[in-house]
Amino acid sequence: MNKLFLIALGLSGGAIIGTGISAFITVLGVVVRVMDLSKTQRYGHVYKITILLGSLISTYVYMFELSMKASRIWLLIVGLFMGIFVGMIASALAETLDVLPFTSTNIGINRWVYLWIIALIFGKIIGSIIYWIIPGFY
């Protein structure tokens, strides 16, 4: 009986998190942006399956501590793509908050707004590297 309850609990929790995560990714417009950049709007269904597979596989890897025993080079590739995705999510979030248009119109430096993004990029890269390299942050 206890186990049945656990199964129900896990299933419903997973369903909610699954819908939540796909809504999160879709609403922020990251996938749409990727499609737009690569001009692959026609293959929308491939993206759906990819999101599904990605979340499923990473869940199993994380939960069951599977290991591929592969070369360290793979870390570089996975890390890079993780970073690209997080970067897109972060800018999508920042953009939802309308911070950049607001401040730039208020200060009246409309022409320079792309410089802001350069600042944003280097701020993120350097902030992230500091976080990982300097001990004591985690």
Next chain:
Amino acid sequence: MDNKIYLQLKKQVNISEGQTIYLHNIAHLLCPEDIEEKIKKLIIPIEYSGNDITTTINIIEIIEIINRAIPQVVVLSVGEKQVSITISKKEPKKIDLMNVIKLVISFFLVFIGSGLAIMYFHADVNMHKVHETLTIAITGKESTSPYWINIPYSIGIGIGIALFFGIFPGKNKNPDPLEIEMFKYEKDVNSYLENRQNQKVIKNE
């Protein structure tokens, strides 16, 4: 169309301070040839005070001006009911010191702030645990040196932002999200100002 004028107001026009506005600046016109020149050169009086940079003119005011000049014509309006006029101050061409200071300060604000935000984010979502788990998952070894995943990850964040905002030059020139956001913001501001102007007019009457 013997004595009819078809008038299509533009939605939004930009003029520089002190410039005289003629009717053809703010509207597309279709009218009999004999009065075309006269109509085009009608001056639209606008009033702006100091800091007010946006003003609106209603179609009614324009019809009034036209009828005063040429009484026997009928004005048919197609399109917008009012035009919003943005008056831009004459900007000095050179970059002055104040702007440079503003620029440097805001550059540092964004620079430091975004760095801090990414650190907060990593600490909040326990990112180092994820990286350690991934290292074990891929290589099978207890994280020998986590830098193997951390550094490309950090660089990837930069690439991701650049991709999202379309920083990389290329022939693919759809408007990027920031441009759209700026456009929406300006449109909101304009429609707010139009609304306020209309309320002022109603109060005065």
